[in-house]
Amino acid sequence: MIKREMLFTLIPGLREEDLEQWITRAWVRPDRRENEVTFAEIDVARVRLLVSLQVELQIDTGAVPVVLSLLDQLHDARRQLRVVRRAIDTTASEDLRRRIAEQMRRLTTG
């Protein structure tokens, strides 16, 4: 967990006024504990992402919520896929895993 000031050291290209906007719009949601605003690892990564989108890729401010929504849905799906993968790896025998993989291939290529 790091404090706001540390972000500017860690992330070149981050501007005060941009960070302010992003927090107001809840594009990044730092934790508020006892009146202190702190950024978890995922929040720092999200700020880097926002810098990439807005500053480096120059994506229009109006488009950012759409992009974030799509990205969040995509990551939800990938997270669930990882969980499914882990469920298979820790439950199925090697033989069963092989059969599942074979079936996955069949279902994909038809």
Added chain:
Amino acid sequence: MADLYETLGVSRDVDAGALRRAYRKLAKKHHPDLNPGDKAAEERFKSIASAYDLLSDPAKRARYDAGEIDASGEERHPHPSYSSQAEQAQGRKYRSAGPDAPDFSDIFAEYFREGDGMGSGPFGRAHRDPRGQDRHYSLDVDFLDAVIGATRRLALPEGKGIDVRIPAGIDEGQVLRLKGQGGPGRDGAPAGDALIEVHIRPHPWFRREGDNIVLDLPVSLSEAVLGAKVHVPTPGGSVAMSIPPKSDTGTRLRLRGRGIPAHAGRPAGDQYVTLRVVLNRDDADLAAFLRERTTDGFNPRAAMEAAS
């Protein structure tokens, strides 16, 4: 990518004047107008021009020397991408459908539907499952325990305590499931599970970035200028590290394999050490030496003053 200094045929401590002369000499030799139809000369000219473009800017040159940007001027950070973070448990914070959404999308919803006995969904049951309820807990662990793994005691209600095995490399927000440690089952049915959400306390000087550990290391002026062999803390203990001469604040050094240990099929991460030069304010000899010295024309704010 080629080394920019090599591209211009100069040493790493070349001054601005010598740099300019080296550039002009090479530019004349490889200029496309003076080498018509020579594709190789044209490519060479481009790389010479962009190398000079970067190195002639004192701010960019400093960042290139420190390893913060690469030869094309792009940011070079070993920090993990947003995706690699968002795909782990901690990514749940930014779930698209909000914090109260079900864990699994509509695609898997059937697997987890409570059947009322008539075979609805693939896992319909004849009787309601008398298995005990799952119980949820939160456990704060120390940074190093989360990195190298540990066993810690968690106090449960009813005065019980259980030993929880914390796997090496566990992520913030990850949930551990301890079978049979939840609520008791009915009529001899098995107990539910204990679901323990792990929270990691920050460390005073280690930070975690993906599979790597990141550390700011204070060094003395002598150690940075002259180089030195120092001891650096790592999660696995103290290790010796060489500081190269002519280092500076921001110089980033890598200790391979000293990050998060290998786990879950992932190889061990590295530890990145960023140097921070700290002066001894009580060093009278140093002050005296600097007062005497008249030949130092070094101005680190040259780029800023030129711009304003």
